[in-house]
Amino acid sequence: MINTTLKKLSEVSGLSISTISRALKNHPDISEKTKLLVTELASTLDYEPNINAVHLRTKNSRLFGVIVPSISNFFYDSVIASLEEEGRKNNYSLMILQSGDDPEIEAANIKLCRQNRVNGLFACITPETKDIEPFLKLKEVDVSVIFFDRVPERSDCHKVCVADIDSASMAANLIVEKQKKKVLALFGNSNFLITKKRFNAFTEIMNQHSIAYITAYSSSEIHAEELTNECLTLKPDTIFCMTDEILTGVMRAIQKKQLKIPDDIAVIAISNGFIPTLYYPQITYIETSGKKLGKLAFQSMMATLSGSTFIQDRTIESILVKGGSI
Amino acid sequence: MINTTLKKLSEVSGLSISTISRALKNHPDISEKTKLLVTELASTLDYEPNINAVHLRTKNSRLFGVIVPSISNFFYDSVIASLEEEGRKNNYSLMILQSGDDPEIEAANIKLCRQNRVNGLFACITPETKDIEPFLKLKEVDVSVIFFDRVPERSDCHKVCVADIDSASMAANLIVEKQKKKVLALFGNSNFLITKKRFNAFTEIMNQHSIAYITAYSSSEIHAEELTNECLTLKPDTIFCMTDEILTGVMRAIQKKQLKIPDDIAVIAISNGFIPTLYYPQITYIETSGKKLGKLAFQSMMATLSGSTFIQDRTIESILVKGGSI
């Protein structure tokens, strides 16, 4: 059997298609009697509007695209959840796309957004994205792009990020406060602007207080674990982890070596908040909330959609969540 | 500016809309010269077909809906990733919907699937879903439904599940093998068929070998932690965790009490594979692979889509992954 359409409702009821259409959307031209008749008929026949036809006709998809590296990620998970929640409130749907950090898939995703005539796009770019022209070209067809988390360096686009400098400073200052002497600091992908900023902020404070430190970059759990194993020979008293992935790798190494936290070694991380709570004592971390980011990104989107030409460049401030790891 | 359409390409090139359309899809009626001209024009004007119009006209969305409780979940994450991978290969898109285990949102999601004219639906029902008629009604409009993981009890629908009885038996048998004497067994939501089956399989083996056991149900980390704290006073030598959520709760309690694994207490879990690797020693677990489930579910979908009337009822077999926790 085929789907119920306005035409079918029209045939069954004897009313015209336009009357049916108007009755279903509570148009004042239609009498209450007719409305009741039509809505009842529609529900018994399980009528659902064909959204393709609606969007084609109205030229409004009420759809946002969102491109993330992967949905299997504590941080992007919560960003998506938050975007969806806001979207639901405002009657927008989400088309979730994963880039896998592959620029080619990213390009294909942008194409999908165009084909689907999204009203807006939330984008988190890959480490290898050199050319953001395809994103900016979307503006020509009236779709606004909000970059989030991993954003291009140029200033003529909307951005929403978690605190870069502040979060690293907070971690560094806590290390200072706890009078630590030798720090192993592990940072994420060095291609990202956020990594550079955090690196600079962190090391600056270390330098100011003449705290010895070793730094390294790592983008995977396994690599972080290996790095930790190597560097533990240098006897650091503290390890700083810029991401959840790094933290899990570091913790594997620490646990394997049976080191006691925080006595043998202290740990502090920047995290979305789940992983640190799995250990005992729980890991002290600087929270970078995906939920807050999603909410703010949505606000920016709504602002540009309602005509604001102002370039949005916002930051989520971090908070310190104390565990017992330092 | 507005999007480029076939009409616009037609006006610019002087060719008819139909010729443009056929040229772009490499129709044999069109000469190579014309094709080249059209494709070049299309790419300079950034033409992307309006997918709404295409779907409306062709009556084929090449879209699958997938309803999960939440995408922030190790298991459903990997199911989705797998479905997407298969979908990409077969040129299908995914509409990802979260129910939040709320039957009302689930109903709204089904409605969305109808509106979007999905070709098929992968559904994981909520614990409170009593009436699956809305799902089955989709068959009337030619969309096939594959239930996965949490499935209805009735037999007239397609299902793909992880091993229920086997995975519990494997865990139980390992406990027997290790000559454990007193087991705390924590199971998930008691509404689910899979929980009942695992419960029965597990307890049967315990009974056969006269092993003492305490059982309880838990659906959250916090509750699992509380339960563990209470039951630890009974001095079990082993804890069995049916889900990752339970495992994290149990581990919190164990770590807080500073118990040594596996000497003070042994732990064994049924898991998707990530959480058990975070601890040291790593937790021994029965793997229930979301990736495999996704792949199999997709196969079932393709089978029914290509006309098979055979009721698919498949199971992913489990494998034992040894850690050092028992």
Add this chain to the structure above:
DNA sequence: AACATTATCGCAAACGTTTGCAGTTGATAA
């Protein structure tokens, strides 16, 4: 030269909606 064949291409309808405008009622007022 007359005809058949092939290679190209265009016309127009259809998919299911929405919506400006015009048409049809019935009642009321003059």
Add this chain to the structure above:
DNA sequence: TTATCAACTGCAAACGTTTGCGATAATGTT
């Protein structure tokens, strides 16, 4: 009776595609 008005409802075009069919021009065949 006729004009006026309000309350309803329908007509038809448009959104951007796809596709069966028919038209035209070019080529080959006898």
